[in-house]
Amino acid sequence: MTTASGTAAVSFQNVSRHYGAVKAVDAVSFDIREGEFFAMLGPSGSGKTTCLRLIAGFEQPTDGHVIVHGIDMNGVPPYDRDVNTVFQDYALFPHMSVLDNVAYGLMIRKVPTGQRRKQAEEMLEMVALGGFGGRKPSQLSGGQRQRVALARALVNHPKVLLLDEPLGALDLKLREQMQVELKAIQRRVGITFVYVTHDQGEALSMSDRVAVFNQGKIEQLASPTELYEKPATTFVAGFVGISNLLEGAAARAVTGTEQACSIRPEKIHLERSGVAIPADAMTARGRVSSILYLGANTRYEVALEGGGELTVTLQNREAHAEPAEGETVQLWWEARHLMRFAR
Amino acid sequence: MTQTDLARPRSLSNSLSTFLYQRPRFVMTLLLVPPLLWLGIIYLGSLFTLLAQSFFSIDDFTAQTIYEPTLATYARLFTATNLNIIFRTLAMASVVTIISGIIAFPLAYYIARFASGRMKALFYVAVMLPLWSNYLVRVYAWKLILAKEGAIHWSINSLGLGPVLDWILTLPVVEGSSLSTSYIGTTLTFVYIWLPFMVLPIQAAIERVPRSLLEASSDLGARPNETFRKVIFPLAIPGIAAGSIFTFSLTLGDYIIPQLIGSSRPFIGQAVYQFQGTAGDIPMAAAFAMVPIVIMAVYLAIAKRMGAFDAL
Numbered sequence A: 001m002t003t004a005s006g007t008a009a010v011s012f013q014n015v016s017r018h019y020g021a022v023k024a025v026d027a028v029s030f031d032i033r034e035g036e037f038f039a040m041l042g043p044s045g046s047g048k049t050t051c052l053r054l055i056a057g058f059e060q061p062t063d064g065h066v067i068v069h070g071i072d073m074n075g076v077p078p079y080d081r082d083v084n085t086v087f088q089d090y091a092l093f094p095h096m097s098v099l100d101n102v103a104y105g106l107m108i109r110k111v112p113t114g115q116r117r118k119q120a121e122e123m124l125e126m127v128a129l130g131g132f133g134g135r136k137p138s139q140l141s142g143g144q145r146q147r148v149a150l151a152r153a154l155v156n157h158p159k160v161l162l163l164d165e166p167l168g169a170l171d172l173k174l175r176e177q178m179q180v181e182l183k184a185i186q187r188r189v190g191i192t193f194v195y196v197t198h199d200q201g202e203a204l205s206m207s208d209r210v211a212v213f214n215q216g217k218i219e220q221l222a223s224p225t226e227l228y229e230k231p232a233t234t235f236v237a238g239f240v241g242i243s244n245l246l247e248g249a250a251a252r253a254v255t256g257t258e259q260a261c262s263i264r265p266e267k268i269h270l271e272r273s274g275v276a277i278p279a280d281a282m283t284a285r286g287r288v289s290s291i292l293y294l295g296a297n298t299r300y301e302v303a304l305e306g307g308g309e310l311t312v313t314l315q316n317r318e319a320h321a322e323p324a325e326g327e328t329v330q331l332w333w334e335a336r337h338l339m340r341f342a343r
Numbered sequence B: 001m002t003q004t005d006l007a008r009p010r011s012l013s014n015s016l017s018t019f020l021y022q023r024p025r026f027v028m029t030l031l032l033v034p035p036l037l038w039l040g041i042i043y044l045g046s047l048f049t050l051l052a053q054s055f056f057s058i059d060d061f062t063a064q065t066i067y068e069p070t071l072a073t074y075a076r077l078f079t080a081t082n083l084n085i086i087f088r089t090l091a092m093a094s095v096v097t098i099i100s101g102i103i104a105f106p107l108a109y110y111i112a113r114f115a116s117g118r119m120k121a122l123f124y125v126a127v128m129l130p131l132w133s134n135y136l137v138r139v140y141a142w143k144l145i146l147a148k149e150g151a152i153h154w155s156i157n158s159l160g161l162g163p164v165l166d167w168i169l170t171l172p173v174v175e176g177s178s179l180s181t182s183y184i185g186t187t188l189t190f191v192y193i194w195l196p197f198m199v200l201p202i203q204a205a206i207e208r209v210p211r212s213l214l215e216a217s218s219d220l221g222a223r224p225n226e227t228f229r230k231v232i233f234p235l236a237i238p239g240i241a242a243g244s245i246f247t248f249s250l251t252l253g254d255y256i257i258p259q260l261i262g263s264s265r266p267f268i269g270q271a272v273y274q275f276q277g278t279a280g281d282i283p284m285a286a287a288f289a290m291v292p293i294v295i296m297a298v299y300l301a302i303a304k305r306m307g308a309f310d311a312l
Helices: A048-056 A097-103 A104-108 A113-126 A142-152 A173-188 A198-207 A226-227 A234-239 A247-257 B011-020 B024-053 B070-078 B081-114 B118-134 B135-144 B151-156 B162-170 B184-206 B211-219 B224-253 B267-276 B282-305
Strands: A008-019 A020-034 A037-043 A063-068 A084-085 A160-164 A193-196 A210-215 A217-222 A244-246 A262-263 A269-272 A284-291 A297-304 A309-313 A328-333
Touching: A008 A048, A008 A193, A020 A048, A020 A063, A020 A193, A020 A217, A037 A198, A037 A262, A048 A063, A048 A084, A048 A160, A048 A193, A048 A210, A084 A142, A084 B211, A097 A104, A097 A113, A097 A142, A104 A297, A104 B224, A104 B282, A113 A142, A142 A328, A173 A198, A173 A269, A173 B184, A193 A198, A198 A226, A198 A328, A210 A234, A217 A226, A234 A244, A234 A262, A234 B011, A244 A309, A247 A262, A247 A284, A247 A297, A284 A309, A297 A328, A297 B135, A309 B184, B011 B024, B070 B282, B081 B118, B081 B184, B081 B224, B081 B282, B118 B184, B135 B151, B135 B184, B151 B162, B184 B224, B211 B224, B224 B267, B224 B282, B267 B282
Parallel strands: A037 A193, A037 A210, A084 A160, A160 A193
Antiparallel strands: A008 A020, A008 A063, A210 A217, A244 A262, A269 A328, A284 A297, A284 A328, A297 A309
16 A cells, blocks of 8 residues: 555554544544654543554554554554554553563564573663563552563554553653653654653653644644644644643733734833833733742733733743732744634 | 631530540550450350360260369360361361362453443342342252252253163262252252352452553463463462352361261261360360361462462
8 A cells, every 4th residue: 555655654544433423533634754753632531542452453443544664553453563662651561570570572563582681681771671571560650660661662663653652651851851761762763753641741852753632633743843833723732731822802912913822921121110111012000919939930910901810920030020929021922933723 | 827726615525526636556455455455255264165165075974074184185186087077167168168169260250351230240149149048048949959859959850861860869979869858958958058158259369460461461462261270360379268268168167068068977067066065075075176277278278379369
């Protein structure tokens, strides 16, 4: 079977997955390029995990085709697919040693014992768990289990590696560390990574491209920068990063039309009354209704005179004379930072 | 807020609650004393009293127990007759356990992995239902079912397979005039009576295996039969071990089924019953009672050695 793009690692062609009346995935089409770090981002129930399971083969599409490296995967069971998964709960076999867990795929493929031990040990080295092979999964910490799960999948050199919220169960520090490591490992092995997450920060920091899912459909598929700077829909603007969404009267008060628009809190300048503002800037006046000190920056909620409210984030680069609660302030931003939406 | 706002009116139950709340160890002791007394004195105490009897002997002429420590009673266990009883019981317990395991596993697997909602409830009830009626009633019912004039003989004869059954009943070891007087009957009844004790632990063990483990195995290239052999079965072994402990030990100690159904050759339970009753030989009965305990200890040790409890 030939696909439109010869380099697509995974291609969704009009794929739907329905459970009765529920459309978990609804006529979705997109390509994942070979060797890229691809994130599927969305709230729970948005269809991202179902898409991952469609690639893995745990689910079959109700309609459409999932194509992996040019081969139509419809009807192909998981064990005949050249993809491997890192599960959210790691799914390590509790009755096997760490080494046997990692060597499982090789054992199934009848790789000779000595060779598979060697490969499994090398893979454990790569995830910084050399010497842990003799332990049972229950003797490892969450972060270590996560690495074992990664090693167990990577040792098979899959064409595509699927990761289902792999960092979800880890604490913040470890998660950030693993983000860096995952990215580095992906660069090193050059395998296509498909990464499901509901954490927009994770998706932005690691991925080459991100598909934002909502209600079984893709809202936008773009690079992290584009996603953040030029969100296609109000949903994306709201889900990726913090955003001031203005609709109806609030939009009219700021832009003059009722078309929905949004502006990132950090793009807004906040000036106390009487400071000169560039002539071509967009402006709004309001009263500071609350101040939230966050260390690196401070977040101000400003109630606008024309109705609506804007969140403004200011970096605490130096101790500056902050406006007090209740003070009237002048807000301005460059027109190019205002994002307008068709819907 | 001042201190007085926090103070609540001090009733007796209130101060008692505070007293107990501040002494969790005391509460735990209070709760544990009755069960520990029960377990220690009534349960283990009586068992040890019984077993202590096995180190005494009986005077052959007066039939009085001689209260002097001796191993003479144990020596009498190793006569040919008594060894036969022990081996017969051991063989029966093993066969019953194996057959129960073979029947229970697919059933437990189905209940755990495939049945859901009403179907699962139905299977639970079906497995447990026999336990709701009296044990003796069920054994006597089987005596009738297995009798020469009973349902099984009648069905087999109606199918024209009577000669086959008769031939089977003439085989060595099996030998009996009907199913109800042969070892086949005894085995069938034992399996019937103990099967729930095998099904439930296996079902629980299989149910505990997360779906993601099976998906992971499949994801790593294992076909369903490989996933079964490498993942499901090893993780079900603790359940099989637990179930087999029930079927094995319950068969070892039972004295009613072999008395009512099967050949008249005695099992350990019957021997204990006869020695302490008719013969009035309490030390010998106690020595016989030791046998299942020792066998079970060895059985558990072997099961542990084989890693049956590793996945617990």
